[in-house]
Amino acid sequence: MKNITLLFFVVLTLVACAKSPTGRSQFIIVGAEQMSKMGIESFDNxxxxxxxxxxxxxxxxxQCVADPILKVLPAEWQNDWEIVVFDSEQINAFALPGRKIGVYTGILQVTENADQLAAIVGHEVGHVIANHGAERVSQGTAAQKIAQGVSVLTKGSEYHKEISAGLGIGAQYGVLMPFSRLHESEADVLGLQYLMLAGYKPEESQKLWQNMAKVGGKRQMEILSTHPAxxxxxxxxxxxxxxxxxxxxxxLFKRAACSK
Ligand SMILES: [Zn+2]
Structure with missing residues (x-):
């Protein structure tokens, strides 16, 4: 009973504190440290x-295109990001807690210029900064287990599956599952702020989604989930x-001159 009461207060405190950068209240009951650990682990795999x-x-x-985006993030988020380009025809990109960014070569064939690639990086980083992964874990199966009095805050490895799902990574690594419409819109808005602050052309983000809609078809990709239209x-x-x-x-500075 004591443990459950304690847990209740821990949960209450975390829930009470959580707010996304756009000011939206969030239900979050999983620690940032644990999310980072899982993100790094998934990325290594x-x-x-x-x-x-x-x-x-x-x-x-x-790297050159992404750098200005990372430099305009809130101060505590500016450093220690790792960017990897994966050799894959998939039209995809993602960012994970633990400051990891993955860009597939397939998406570089869709982006027409640095501004559009920067729009993608901004969007993906927006998901991480707004803590969308932790929110998904909290809303998912892990939340039910917490409700039963089991803490995910201390028993990390047991919740590997739930946290992977929260990060948007399926059972098979590399299968990225779509975020909700709410999360997509929030990542779009945050990404747009970063894009403008970094000196890129914001209208290119609109062109990007037009292109993506054209080539997207049935191919599964995080950045082109079924919602929003x-x-x-x-x-x-x-x-x-x-x-x-x-x-x-x-x-905050001049548009970066990056050449392929
Ligand atoms: Zn997204």
């Missing part, structure tokens, strides 16, 4: 199981571009 690009020029290009997404971005311009968001 992916690097072992999936071919990493040996194209140094291409990898340097992706491309038009909704593009309209929402347009609304926010106007809003941020009206608020006077200005680039």
């Amino acid at each position: 992916m690097k072992q199981e999936q071919p990493v690009s040996t194209d140094k020029k291409l990898t340097a290009y992706v 491309p038009e909704t997404r593009i309209n929402n971005l347009g609304k926010h571009i106007k809003k941020y311009r009206a608020q006077g968001i200005k680039p």
